Amino acid sequence: MRSVRGIGQARAAVFFAVLAMLPAFNLAHWVLNMLVFTLMYAVMASAWNLLGGFAGYPSLGHAAFFGVGAYAVTLWFQHHGIHSGYEPFFLLPVIGIGAAIVGLPIAAIAMRTRSDVFAIVTITLLFVAQTLAFNLRSITGGAQGASIAIPPFSAATFERPFYDVLLVLLAVAMGLTWASMRSKVGLSLAAVRADEDKAAGIGVRVQAVKLLAFCVSVGLTAMVGAVWAYYVGFIYPQFAIDPLITIAIVLMTFLGGRATLWGPVIGAFILELAQQYFAYSLGGSQYYLIAYALVFLVVMLLMPRGIVPSIQERLRHRRRRRVVDAPTSTGGAAQPVRAEAASMTRRPFTPVPYAEGDRA
Amino acid sequence: ASKGGGSATGPSGGAPGKALVIGASVSLTGDFSDSGKAVQRGYQLWADTMNAKGGILGRKVQLKIVNDASSPSQVVTNYQNLINKDHVDLTFGPFSTLLTIPASQVAKRYGYAFLAPAGGGPKVFAQKLNNFFFVQPAPTTQSGDVFAAYILSLPADQRPKTAAYAELDDPFAAPIAENIRQKFEAAGIKTVYKQVYPSETADLSPVMGAIAAKHPDVIVGGTQNQDAYGQIKSLVQLKFSPKFMFQSNGANSPLEYPDKVGRANTEGVISAADWFPGSTAAGSADFTAVYIKKYGGTAQSVDDSSAEAYATGQLIEAVAAKTHKIDNATIISSLHSGSWPTLLGNLSWSSDGAPNGEFNLVQWQKGKLVPIYPASVSQATPEAPKPNWGG
Amino acid sequence: MHALIQGIILGILTAGVYALMASGQTLIFGIMKVVNLAQGAMVILGAYLAFQLFTSFGIDPFLAIPITTVALFVVGVLVQLLFLRPLRSDDRSELSLLVTFAVALLLEGIMSVIWSTSDRSINTHYANSSWTVFGYQITLVRLWAFLLSLFALGLLYLLLNRTRFGRAIRASVQNPESATLLGVQSERVSAIGFGLGAATAAAAGSVYGLLYPFNSGSHYDLISRLLSIVILGGLGSVGGAVIGALVISVSSAIVASAISPIWSEMTFFIVLLLVLLVRPRGLFGTAARGAI
Amino acid sequence: MSEPILVLRSVVAGYGAGDILKGVDLEVQPATVTCLIGPNGAGKSTVLKCVSGLLRPRQGSVTYRGDVIDPLSTRKRLSRGIVHVPQDRSLFPAMTVWDNLLMGGYAMKDQKEVRRRVEQAADTFPICRQRAHDHAGSLSGGEQKQVELARTLVLDPGLVLLDEPSIGLDPKSRTQVFASIRGLAEQGITVLLVEQNARSGLAASDIGAVLETGIVRLVDSGASLLTNPEVARLYLGGHATPAAATAATSAPGR
């Protein structure tokens, strides 16, 4: 058990060390640019996983909070100057917490519904948010969009600050995921996911953990939205609050494996890189969508539960072989039973000798 | 290691004989795909023409066109890749108009000139990027002003009394109609109905139904593509035909428009265009000829988006001819001074990249799109009032 | 007032088109518990097929329906057999969401290769015809679509509720193990069921193509609407699909004509939200006893 | 004694990894009731699944009427007359009770005959008629069990596999069910029964078999198993008085 955990921590350390060192290798801008987008999705998929994976509430409305973050940072800096270029990043925690607070009443209402209905309710919220962004012109600029100051970073290292901030966010998202998995929060979320009514009836803090998962999840998403807006420089309602963003996040999480620590990250690295690569190299030729869809379908067919769970299942089976071979029985030190009519016994009765301590 | 950083002259200062690679991201899928493809045709046609002439300054022109699927993230990635991965020499703009801003910022970062044949909304110019040039005669939102000028030039008894406005909520549609409305209202044309509709509106029947109920003399549509078709279809079904029907966009698409609304229903519809068949502007005849040769059809079937794209190339050609250089810095500094002839007419820009010219008014007459105003370009008399729908 | 009534009439007729599209969705989603995000793409595929038959052979889009229906039936069966069957039963309904989305992308990609991404529309001579009744316009194509959808929905209802096949398909979803024990070949039945759902998309496609210009990406707009209709009406309720479509189309039309189209989308979403918060199972969904 | 109708030979089976059945040998005589008892998790239900085809054995063979049926699908086995009533809720919860009964005859070609038999089955269990148009899932636990049993009667099977038919039944219905199980055997139908309610189960059976940790430990007549004190102590509980119960429970597992 201990050694397994050690491996897990080592894995995480190596992963983040490699990612942190990558830019030092003087990577080309286009590579860093691709990694910036990949990290964005990795953070969002991890965040979504807290709610959609662990709690079993498949939100399709996360893009609304992405938009909340994007608009928050854009509108704030329409009235406040950007000098060093890092100001928007300092605002991130505020945006995250703000989005979480905005999310609280929404969660309280929306989470009265379950599974598919919850999915539809949240996607509905997304469209409502989008409509508001379009129509509250005086605040958002409506369809005309809104611009944020161009980051005053030098062209040579333009992507670095974004990359670093996103890496920190990913560490936070994965750290929170990990912490929840090994605490009773994770246990309670799993119970909620399996059978919420029963969980409520046996004293699980259903409401508390649900709301917690929702708020953390949307808070992280909003922070990514803010970074995105700053990076792209200009936002319109249809792109800042885009159902396709949610769909991409969900696809990544499912592909990598729901309710796992690494699944969403792996999913994001595969799908976002595939998307960026195919869209660029095959984009002109219409085959891009086909290639992208096939990557996804093939992985899903080979690993129907997503990558990480499929691998875990295989490992588990190997471990289980040992477990099942242990004896099951009613009796403790049972004496051999003599059948009254021995002639009718078709098989000699020899109870397995075992002691209580044998049980694993 | 990254080469593109800051040194725009690096890759473009290459020796003659090495191909001149021009990169562009356009929307080949999604809502803007019709126009996106027209842009692609224009770029390609110009490149072919140049190569037939032996290239620019002895360098063959090679295009690299990628798809952005209408996503701002993808457009950023695309220009990053074009500039830093493929090290293209020059960049042309996207068609997906909403994507121009993020794309122009990337180009600016690496010192690339950014010539965009589409996407000239006010916010683009508000960025005040000196590398940006909008290759049309006027900023998009002013493209309908010529319609207002025409209507107000009519004698009082022919002038419409009431107007209805149906505007797509899009930075490049609604403002055009709004500009017209201001001019109309100032001239005493009563607004009986005004409606902005969101871009996902699949069904324009409720809006057009409300307009039909008001019987306005003129309908001004601030439109893109789909909704322009939808407006006409609904009006036909509602059997209401106004005296003047103006649509800022969509109706100026010679191939798609009759196909989508039915040829019989195009008669009399007015739109704005910068290029029109039979234009006498610089290179227009050549362009028309090679277009027909390559893609078939008639001069009527040429989309003005193709012409705008072609004009983008013409500018490069003109700068090269004048300066004998073909790097980004030269292009930027050259275009900022003087006036440059293209098939859209002579173009010149303010420092923010906004062009200083005017559009032309075109009308559908007997299945053809002909220029009717201003008099300098007019090839036919305006058909007014518009006849009834063909059904 | 006139505009309002005209708006309502249009709303009702448009509802017919959406009900037709949603009927297959109800079948697949409500009965088979597969959230088919490819339904929209299938409608568009149906539209393209009708377009092709019309432009190449001059076959009227309504008459083309039997042909396109068969074609989409085959597509549906293939999708089920190739992509959905391998999913495990315990998380099938969730994973199906993703697999069918990928199928939608795949179809979109294939359609854009075949027909390119330009807008298409089917321009029959009657495409824009309408009747004037008491000064109100009734569009012919919409009226036909409305009747066609009632017919298709009726047929589906009978098939699902009154036939041996219908029972088998419901059974194999509700309790696959038990259905197997009773001799139901679940895979075959599900494939046919999915095929039928897809087949309704063919009929809807013809109508859609007559009413609106479409391109390979048009399915995105359709799918959220279809899902909403199905959920609003209550999963698996064929009648619910009609009512759901009516509520959505008419409320949008009323707000669009009386207030502004800007808020019409929003109204519809708010109606949906309210209904779901009050009745999480939709208007006509029945509450299951579950495990209590 | 005649040829056994069903023979399991060294059947090894399991789910995923690990074997649950570790070489099960069992013979079932025609037109008798055989009762399988054993602790929870011993693999009793797994045995039935191997016979009906829900689970493929990894080793060993299942022979029915002289033919090895391992390669056959569930459907083929059904058509040969093997009917399995599983332990967990096996109704279709969102279908009406009547549709559930009709599903019982799904494998039969003649739909008229199916209707006739459904009527007959509904006579035996009146709940079917009382609640014919309600969703089966809305019924109480015991009511559902009754509908499940009624559904079995729609087919005419050669071998019935009953997995704990008495779960959730009230004493009256339980008596009735055990009586009808005997009735089946008298009609010439073979029954393989799993029961935790072992006393009633064995009392209604000709043969009893004890399954433990995936192995058949003992096979004997139902009556003699009931009177075997060791069997009683290990598997039947057998203590009517509270005092004795306390004493007995402290013995095993301590």
Add this chain to the structure above:
Amino acid sequence: MTTALLEVANVSRRFGSVRALQDASLTVERNSITALIGPNGSGKTTMFNVITGYLPADSGTIRFDGHDVTRAKPAILYRRGLSRTFQQARVFGHLTVQENLVVAGGFSVAQLFGRRVGRQDRERAAALLVEFRLSHVADLYASELSYGQRKLLEFAAVLMSQPKLVMLDEPTAGVNPVMIETMEQHIRQLHASGITFLIVEHDMNFVMRLCDPVVVLDQGHEIFTGAPDAVQSNPAVLDAYLGA
């Protein structure tokens, strides 16, 4: 404190045309083991659901431990000290058997951030798992258990918390007789420590051995309340439930 622990007064509940409970009343005295019996479909489970807040009653009142809990939700009732099992065992399939027990242990909001399965949790769970012969499957997912093992797990889970009233819905169905005796022993132990039980059961031997008083429900209404031996001789009960 002379009031009964649980008082159900004149509760009715209908589903469409089915009257599952009709004016039913029931009292559970403190520290009793009350049995609730009745034929299939007589409304026992519905009574449980109404008491524990899983279903709202159409009319009638329910008082628990001196509070009116007629409209209370399950979570509130749990906090007041009421714990139950389900007729169709409801275990968390995605959790391991051990985790199923831990999650039922009850913990405060502050404890949420503690270890998922702490040492104490593990020890408490392990003792129960041994007794119910589930130790060897402790690390399997609950969805991989046999029917009877699930019933045992659910029963064991109830023992993890410290309720005032435990309501068991057919706890012995599908459970091996030897295990039933273990259950019985636990119930007696807890009873001795002051916990009250309300048990729905069809196993009459079990009821007779363990319970007093016995309440008989028929067609949604209680027809008898009394000592176990009186039940067996009551003609109404014989007719409705036990069979002649």
